[in-house]
Amino acid sequence: MASHSPVELAALLKDGLLSFPATAFRPDFEFDEDAYRQHIDWQSRGGVGGLFAAGGTGEGFSLTPDETARVVRVAVEEAGARIPVLGSAGGSTSQAVTNAQSAEAAGADGVLLLPPYLTECDQDGLLAHASAVCSATGIGIILYNRANAVYSAETVAALAEAHPNLIGFKDAVGDIEHLTRVYATNGDRLFYLGGLPTAETFALPLVQLGMSTYSSAMYNFLPDFALEFYQDVRRQDRAAVTEKLNRFVLPYLEIRDRVKGYGVSIVKAGLRVVGRDLGPVRPPLQNLSKEDESDLADLIDAAGVRRTSTTTRERA
Numbered sequence: 001m002a003s004h005s006p007v008e009l010a011a012l013l014k015d016g017l018l019s020f021p022a023t024a025f026r027p028d029f030e031f032d033e034d035a036y037r038q039h040i041d042w043q044s045r046g047g048v049g050g051l052f053a054a055g056g057t058g059e060g061f062s063l064t065p066d067e068t069a070r071v072v073r074v075a076v077e078e079a080g081a082r083i084p085v086l087g088s089a090g091g092s093t094s095q096a097v098t099n100a101q102s103a104e105a106a107g108a109d110g111v112l113l114l115p116p117y118l119t120e121c122d123q124d125g126l127l128a129h130a131s132a133v134c135s136a137t138g139i140g141i142i143l144y145n146r147a148n149a150v151y152s153a154e155t156v157a158a159l160a161e162a163h164p165n166l167i168g169f170k171d172a173v174g175d176i177e178h179l180t181r182v183y184a185t186n187g188d189r190l191f192y193l194g195g196l197p198t199a200e201t202f203a204l205p206l207v208q209l210g211m212s213t214y215s216s217a218m219y220n221f222l223p224d225f226a227l228e229f230y231q232d233v234r235r236q237d238r239a240a241v242t243e244k245l246n247r248f249v250l251p252y253l254e255i256r257d258r259v260k261g262y263g264v265s266i267v268k269a270g271l272r273v274v275g276r277d278l279g280p281v282r283p284p285l286q287n288l289s290k291e292d293e294s295d296l297a298d299l300i301d302a303a304g305v306r307r308t309s310t311t312t313r314e315r316a
């Protein structure tokens, strides 16, 4: 059973940095449950507001529905007593409903509704898709505004009115006019999180658009740096944010942008660099080349961001 009602969940998520853990795979691409358990244990002890299993950085798009259910269940078992854990729902409407119901059965507190695959869609279709998922479960649902699933302010309002368990809106499009409309129409009925690739890059200006938090892929391997960055953003300390952007985030983007799909792969490379290997990414993503991974290691050293804390379990 979920540990938090949708209203409690929204209150906890909106004022903390959000962790999107990578999913561990063996060299043959099978889910590596032991390595994932250790990662979730570590990720959930750093002081984040919540943990989203099988999201984008967690390669949810390459998991089967059974694997998604298993990944979410393991995350709940490892971290659910400590912080809110959410699963993901994607693909067709019926698959997204199945994902959401499996997450609820696993004891997750909520679900991130990923865009459907491939097809184009417009507002009536998105309304029907998201309504089906919200109606299928009592746990909190967060819309993921991205790619082919761009929800108008009015569609968001209609969903929020019809479904008390719709609690949040995550954006990975970055259209300022659209975000202004969504916030102006829906206000505090929802909470808003930034989800553009390497969300730190945009975090400070997005606070002014109502986004009190964001998904940090970087938190996977640099939790201390990511949390300090988030605190700077929440204090709206422009000088501190700019210093961290220049020291690490902007040079990191230069490596991330060398190959399509590196936004996820660079996180697994970063984990290897800090001694927490979670294995390869699944195709069609590509692992970082040796040279790119070595550049990342050099950057991490040069920027002095390698500090990592150990967990109680690791110290024992």
Ligand SMILES: O=C([O-])C(=O)C[C@H](O)[C@@H](O)C(=O)[O-]
Residues within 6 Å of the ligand: 020, 055, 056, 057, 058, 194, 195, 196, 197, 198, 199, 200, 214, 215, 216, 217, 218, 263
């Ligand atoms: O599921 C997702 O969309 C993400 O993992 C989002 C990322 O964490 C993104 O915000 C980032 O790269 O910082």
